[in-house]
Amino acid sequence: RLFRSAKRAMEQQQDDDENLHHRLPPSPPALPVLGHLQHLVGSLPHVSLRRLATKHGLDLMMLRLGAMPGARACRRRARPRRCCARTTTCSRPGAHSLAAEIILYGPSDIGFAPHGEYWRQARKLVTTHLLSSMKVQAFSLAREEEVGMVMARIREAAAVGAEVDVGDLLRSFTNDLACRAVMDKSFRSEGPEQAVPGARRRDVAAAGRLQRGGALPDHEHKYDEQHDDTSASGDTRDDDFIHVLLSVRDEYGLTRDQMKALLLDVFFGGIESLAAVLDFTMAELMRWPRIMKKLQAEVRTRVPEGQEFVTEADLTDNTPCYLIAVIKESLRLHAVTPLLAPHMSMASCSIDGTPKEFVPERFVDGGSAAHLNVSGNDFQFLPFGSGRRMCAGINFGMATVQLMLANLVHCFDWEMPEGEDRRHLDMSEMFGLVVRRKEKLLLVPKLPRL
Numbered sequence: 001r002l003f004r005s006a007k008r009a010m011e012q013q014q015d016d017d018e019n020l021h022h023r024l025p026p027s028p029p030a031l032p033v034l035g036h037l038q039h040l041v042g043s044l045p046h047v048s049l050r051r052l053a054t055k056h057g058l059d060l061m062m063l064r065l066g067a068m069p070g071a072r073a074c075r076r077r078a079r080p081r082r083c084c085a086r087t088t089t090c091s092r093p094g095a096h097s098l099a100a101e102i103i104l105y106g107p108s109d110i111g112f113a114p115h116g117e118y119w120r121q122a123r124k125l126v127t128t129h130l131l132s133s134m135k136v137q138a139f140s141l142a143r144e145e146e147v148g149m150v151m152a153r154i155r156e157a158a159a160v161g162a163e164v165d166v167g168d169l170l171r172s173f174t175n176d177l178a179c180r181a182v183m184d185k186s187f188r189s190e191g192p193e194q195a196v197p198g199a200r201r202r203d204v205a206a207a208g209r210l211q212r213g214g215a216l217p218d219h220e221h222k223y224d225e226q227h228d229d230t231s232a233s234g235d236t237r238d239d240d241f242i243h244v245l246l247s248v249r250d251e252y253g254l255t256r257d258q259m260k261a262l263l264l265d266v267f268f269g270g271i272e273s274l275a276a277v278l279d280f281t282m283a284e285l286m287r288w289p290r291i292m293k294k295l296q297a298e299v300r301t302r303v304p305e306g307q308e309f310v311t312e313a314d315l316t317d318n319t320p321c322y323l324i325a326v327i328k329e330s331l332r333l334h335a336v337t338p339l340l341a342p343h344m345s346m347a348s349c350s351i352d353g354t355p356k357e358f359v360p361e362r363f364v365d366g367g368s369a370a371h372l373n374v375s376g377n378d379f380q381f382l383p384f385g386s387g388r389r390m391c392a393g394i395n396f397g398m399a400t401v402q403l404m405l406a407n408l409v410h411c412f413d414w415e416m417p418e419g420e421d422r423r424h425l426d427m428s429e430m431f432g433l434v435v436r437r438k439e440k441l442l443l444v445p446k447l448p449r450l
């Protein structure tokens with residue numbers, strides 16, 4: 001039933017695309033056959049597109065990527081971006097691709113599904129039962145445990161004065177967190193090698209295991225054994241996502257493939273983006289020691305004496321506003337998904353005329369951007385997108401970045417490896433589904449003298 005409604009929505013989308021043809025935005029000069037494809041071939045397509053828009057003075061431009069038409073809105077005026085967020089990007093171009101059809105079963109996930117009844121129901125399910133703020137809160141103990149394990153590993157390195165590959169550490173943290181959210185602790189006992197021979201990364205292993213179907217039947221079995229009709233729903237407990245989906249499968253008429261596709265969104269949507277945001281933020285803090293010190297002072301004064309790690313309660317009871325300002329500034333300066341959502345381009349967003357400088361103060365009270373938040377209503381600042389297709393994992397994402405960053409700056413002082421200068425820290429980007437820093441972030445943790 002759901003597959004049929006996804007197909008209908010796709011046909012409707014094609015009709016809408018055809019109807020739109022007679023009122024297209026202006027288009028820069030294009031090559032025959034290729035159209036504007038050459039602008040996406042370089043290493044940083046979002047930067048080439050920004051240059052193209054500036055060169056032709058276009059706030060909203062029509063691009064042709066081979067046979068596929070697309071529109072891109074630029075920073076200068078909020079109106080075209082609002083228009084894109086609310087209308088143009090309600091569906092996804094990738095919805096018609098063979099890859100999405102095979103990997104995401106239709107696609108039956110919410111990230112790639114075309115706009116329509118299936119996507120609406122699936123999005124409702126995910127935002128109500130898996131990624132709601134209540135569920136994210138219920139998951140705080142698990143998040144704290146995972147962060148605590150990373151701090152313990154850094155402490156071992158600090159004890160012997162070794163450097164750590166912070167980027168790598170952050171990526172394995174976000175992998176572990178996603179695996180834990182989806183399938184609880186079972187992934188630890190498995191190890192990546194058993195799940196997918198030769199796989200080194202747990203997310204790949206876990207995603208592979210999900211796709212081949214191993215994880216779901218195991219959980220189904222456990223769920224059926226444990227299930228008690230009188231038990232409360234998993235929304236307010238830290239039940240893993242497979243368990244939650246099993247508890248609502250009849251209500252939503254979900255097939256096994258649809259459940260797998262929805263779970264894969266957590267791997268595809270959450271892991272790389274979270275790691276990239278944390279890596280960019282730590283790198284910026286290293287380049288701006290004054291900001292690092294100010295943030296450390298704020299976080300350290302809020303953690304009770306003798307307490308080893310920062311807990312979520314320390315952050316939510318008395319939200320440290322400079323921590324939030326630092327995260328917002330990092331999201332402003334480094335758009336990790338600049339092309340996923342055509343209406344969003346943080347890489348080219350200028351709030352107060354100093355776009356390349358890392359100045360979190362703009363986001364604190366009295367600052368020029370103090371009124372901007374990340375919830376998609378301020379069209380100059382859309383790190384999670386906006387409108388109906390905005391990021392479904394925004395609560396999960398913000399909670400994770402806050403807790404991890406607070407702990408990294410609370411538990412350690414950070415130095416550059418010997419002979420390296422923080423002023424030369426390379427901030428070059430590497431393009432991908434998620435934009436990340438090109439170079440490794442090698443730093444030396446020191447236990448602070450409190």
Ligand code: HEM
Pocket residue numbers: 089110111112123131265266269270271273274277336337340341342344382383384385386387388389390391392393394396397398401
């Ligand atoms: C700080 C980290 C993150 C950033 C910067 C980010 C950013 C984004 C952006 C820009 C979009 C496209 C929005 C649009 O088209 O308007 C998106 C979509 C999405 N994100 Fe995130 N995201 C993050 C973390 C996460 C996490 C942790 C999850 C899941 C656990 C997630 C799941 C999704 C999903 C499912 C979509 C597709 C929504 C739809 O099409 O209906 N994201 N994200």
